[in-house]
Structure formats: structure tokens, C-alpha cells
Amino acid sequence: MKGIIFNLLEDIVRQHHGLDVWEAMLDLSGASGIYTSLGNYSDEEIFSLVGAASKILEIPPADVLRWFGRHAIAELSVRMPEMFNVHVSSRAFILNVNRAIHPEVRKLYSGADCPYFNFQDAPDGSLTMGYRSSRRLCHLAEGFIAGAAQVYCDSVESRQDKCMHHGDDHCLFVLNWPKAAASAS
Numbered sequence: 001m002k003g004i005i006f007n008l009l010e011d012i013v014r015q016h017h018g019l020d021v022w023e024a025m026l027d028l029s030g031a032s033g034i035y036t037s038l039g040n041y042s043d044e045e046i047f048s049l050v051g052a053a054s055k056i057l058e059i060p061p062a063d064v065l066r067w068f069g070r071h072a073i074a075e076l077s078v079r080m081p082e083m084f085n086v087h088v089s090s091r092a093f094i095l096n097v098n099r100a101i102h103p104e105v106r107k108l109y110s111g112a113d114c115p116y117f118n119f120q121d122a123p124d125g126s127l128t129m130g131y132r133s134s135r136r137l138c139h140l141a142e143g144f145i146a147g148a149a150q151v152y153c154d155s156v157e158s159r160q161d162k163c164m165h166h167g168d169d170h171c172l173f174v175l176n177w178p179k180a181a182a183s184a185s
Contacts, residue, residue, distance in 0.1 A: 069143020
């Protein structure tokens with residue numbers, strides 16, 4: 001996993017919970033705590049840090065990932081505004097992850113192993129989003145979706161119908177933008 005993810009995790013934990021919590025996470029997880037944004041680090045290290053955060057903050061690991069994803073997108077929108085300014089809504093941003101966002105990530109961070117998303121519009125106006133990744137970080141993706149909605153000041157309802165953590169071969173989200181549907185009427 002790229003170091004930028006570890007850098008974001010450290011920054012967000014320190015902003016919201018303080019340096020003491022970050023240091024406690026490092027101690028409990030056995031993680032080094034020294035990450036360069038372009039470096040490559042073991043996936044197990046991020047999972048250990050999430051597990052430590054879960055114990056320290058007394059929330060399930062899936063909720064840690066959702067929380068982190070939500071705040072990470074907001075931070076990325078400040079650090080890399082060019083990736084966000086070309087979109088007018090969270091729906092447009094999400095739909096362009098494979099075509100525009102992940103190629104830019106791969107340019108900036110050589111060797112980045114990005115997840116793959118597939119999309120299908122439903123007759124009711126919702127969007128189904130499939131998620132595939134060997135890392136199985138669907139809860140982080142869910143946080144990214146919520147964070148994107150915050151960045152673009154819109155709201156999205158998300159429901160997960162399939163999950164790799166429950167034996168499915170991929171995750172499947174159903175996304176709905178209620179304001180967009182209401183304003184289109």
C-alpha cells in the first residue's frame with residue numbers, strides 16, 4: 001500500500017484524536033510510523049493500525065475505515081484540488097474514479113494497486129457500484145463515497161447488497177442521490 005494512505009491516516013488521527021492516540025496506535029500495532037508518501041508498505045501494516053484504532057477508540061474496524069475514508073477524501077480535496085475541481089458532484093466524481101482518478105493516482109504514485117469499480121444506472125435513478133480489490137477495503141470505499149458527498153455538498157444514500165467479508169466474490173453498493181432526484185422532478 002502506498003505511503004500516502006499512511007500519511008493521511010496519521011494526519012487525520014492526530015487532527016481528530018491527538019498525537020497520544022496516534023502514538024498508542026503505533027505501539028499497539030507494532031507499526032513503524034515512518035512513511036514516505038511514495039513508499040510502498042505492507043497491507044498488513046494498515047490493517048494492524050486500523051485494528052489498533054478500533055481497540056483504542058472502541059469502535060469496530062469497519063467503522064474506523066468508514067470514518068477514515070470520509071475524512072481522507074476531504075483532506076485529498078485540499079491536497080489535490082485538480083482531481084476534484086473538474087467534477088460538479090459526488091456522483092460525477094465517483095463515476096470517474098476508474099477513468100480519471102485512478103490513472104492520476106498511478107502517475108503520482110508509481111505501482112499503486114487501485115481497486116476496480118464498475119457502475120450501472122438503475123431505472124429508479126440509483127447507481128449500482130461494484131467493488132473489487134484483493135485488499136477487501138469496501139468499508140474504506142464506503143467512507144470515500146460519504147466524504148465525496150461532503151466535499152461536493154450533496155448527499156448520497158448508500159446500501160451494500162454484497163460484501164466480500166460475507167463470502168461474496170465482490171462488493172456491491174446501491175447509491176442514491178435524493179436531492180438530485182428531487183431537483184430533477
